[in-house]
Amino acid sequence: QVQLLxxxxxxxxxxxxxxxxxxxxxxxxxxxxxxxFRQAPGQEREGVAIIYxxxxxxxxxxxxxxxFTISQDNAKKALYLQMNSLKPEDTATYYCAADIxxxxxxxxxxxxxxxxxxxTQVTVSx
Numbered sequence: 602q603v604q605l606l607x608x609x610x611x612x613x614x615x616x617x618x619x620x621x622x623x624x625x626x627x628x629x630x631x632x633x634x635x636x637x638f639r640q641a642p643g644q645e646r647e648g649v650a651i652i653y654x655x656x657x658x659x660x661x662x663x664x665x666x667x668x669f670t671i672s673q674d675n676a677k678k679a680l681y682l683q684m685n686s687l688k689p690e691d692t693a694t695y696y697c698a699a700d701i702x703x704x705x706x707x708x709x710x711x712x713x714x715x716x717x718x719x720x721t722q723v724t725v726s727x
Contacts, residue, residue, distance in 0.1 A: 603627040603716045605697045610721030617687050617725070623680040623697030623718055628654075634703035635680045637671060638711055639693035639723075646696070648709025650682060660708060665691075687725045694720040 609621040621637070636651040650671035652659045659671055670683040680697055698714040707713045 603699065605699060605716055605718035607695065607697050607718040607721040610695060610723045612724040612726065613687055615688055615725055615727050618683070618685045619687065619723060621682040621684065621695055621697075621721060621723075623682075625678040625680065625697075625699060628678055628699065629701075633699055633701045634708065635673060635697065635699045636703075636708065636714065637680075637682045638696045638698055638709075639691075640696070640720075641693040644693075646711045648711070649695070651703075651708045652680070653703070662709070684723070687723075689725050689727045692723060692725050694722050696720045 604626045606624045607621060609619060611619060613619055634651055634653045637649040638646050639649050640646040648662055649665055650661045650669055652671045652673055655675055668686045672681045697718040699716040700714045
């Protein structure tokens with residue numbers, strides 16, 4: 602059974618940094634992608650960053666490009682999101698998601714993801 606657990610959320614002032622972690626268990630060696638999504642109150646869940654497991658293939662939403670960095674530790678089956686230069690509009694619940702056979706054209710479509718963590722709150726104050 603696949604389980605994803607996010608940690609590292611918190612409150613920070615604008616311009617600050619946070620590092621989110623996602624511990625994954627139960628993932629097989631099948632090709633899969635791991636993605637960070639976020640959802641602010643009253644808004645749809647949006648993709649933030651994706652990485653294809655075992656590769657250096659990454660993609661970022663325009664809103665976070667240059668500020669956020671996604672990385673993975675294959676040995677630990679862990680996913681990370683380093684968030685720098687945080688802005689109040691980054692405030693949201695951040696979710697780790699994973700799936701097998703990820704289609705590039707649907708990389709930020711939350712309905713295509715099978716496995717989800719419970720989310721971790723990030724609050725950025727101005």
